Amino acid sequence: MVRYFFTRTARIPGFEVEHNQFLRTARTVFVNFKYRGFVPTILGIMARFASKLQLPVMQKFMFQEQGSEYTWLDTGGIVEVQNLDLPEEKQRAATRYEAASEYEFRDVVERLKIPYKKYHFLDYGSGKGAILAAAVAYPFKSVVGVEHSLMLHEVATKNILEMKRRNSVAAEALNSVHGDAATYQLAPEPHIIYLYNSFDANILRAVAERITHDLVGVQEPIYFLYNNPMHHVVLDENDKFQKISSPFGGKWMVYSVSP
Ligand SMILES: C[S@@+](CC[C@H](N)C(=O)[O-])C[C@H]1O[C@@H](n2cnc3c(N)ncnc32)[C@H](O)[C@@H]1O
Structure with a gap:
């Protein structure tokens, strides 16, 4: 238990960047109070303790089992890379x-305190569109996801139609683009760019170059939000990317970009 809370380690080695478990847990509890409310959070904490003690109770109250607000969207499940409709070198x-x-x-996002209306939001590797659904609740100038799997892009397109049908879109525009993040061209305007560990260091290097090339001349601060930053060294070594915070004990890293 003590090791779980205080070591700087990955919960799922190989899938998660090393981070401080204690700070991550503290922030996760805070975030659940903030968005889910008191009772679901207390039940989630109790369920977590029960699971640590290997008691087969309260499983359905674990945070991951309580699920998302968007239960009406098809965003769940895991699709392993070998099951993605991509050629082998892209899968790798x-x-x-x-x-x-x-x-x-x-x-x-809310801690950035930015004027949403001035910003485009871009998700590199948007999959079925789970984060697009969360991003469109803010009045961004546009919300765009780039996804290279046609199969996942088509699911995202259906989800987007459903978001629009339910009027859950506060952003001015919302799209899923079928394509490779490394070749996606950004409009030269303020951006919040988000990445959930979608690809390896080489693609990240290409993406970082694209961002600094395409956004040159943009006056407003540009932010790069890296969730599960397995290849953060690529950005740490790039003098146009400046790390400004490491939320959730380093399970996220937030950079400001000066193209
Ligand atoms: C971990 S999922 C993230 C899904 C979503 N962004 C989220 O945060 O919920 C990573 C996604 O990136 C996609 N992906 C991987 N490499 C990509 C690339 N080069 N271009 C576009 N999409 C890519 C994968 O197909 C997968 O759907």
Whole structure:
């Protein structure tokens, strides 16, 4: 138990960047109070303790089992890379599909305190669109996801139609683009760019170059939100990227970009 809370380690080695478990847990509890409310959070904490003690009770109250607000969207499940409809060399550079926590995302975005209307939001490797669904709740100038798997892009397109049908879109525009993040061209305007460990260091290097090339001349601060930053060294070594915070004990890293 003591090791779990205080070591700087990955919960799922190989799938998660090393981070401080104590700080992550503290922020996760805070975020659940903030967005889910008191009772679901207390039940979630009790369920977590029960699971640590290997008691087969309260499983359905674990935070991951309590699920997302968007139960009406098809964003769940894990799609392993070998099951993505991509050629082998692209599979090798990619990670599997898995939706991120919308609550962590909302907390990180809201702390930026930016004028949403001036900003485009871009998700590199948007999958079925789970984070697009969370991002469109803010009045961004546009919300765009780039996804290279046609199969996942088509699911995202259906989800987007459903978001529009339910009037849950506060952003001016919302799209899923079928394509490779490394070749996606950004409009030269303010951006919040989000990445949930979608690809390897080489693609990240290409993406970082694209961002600094395409956004040159943009006056407003540009932010890069890196969730599960397995290849953060690529950005740490790039003098146009400046790390400004490491939320959730380093399970996220937030950079400001000066193209
Ligand atoms: C971990 S999932 C993230 C899903 C979503 N962004 C979220 O946070 O919930 C990573 C996604 O990136 C996609 N991906 C991987 N490499 C890519 C690339 N080079 N271009 C576009 N999408 C890519 C995968 O197909 C997968 O859907």
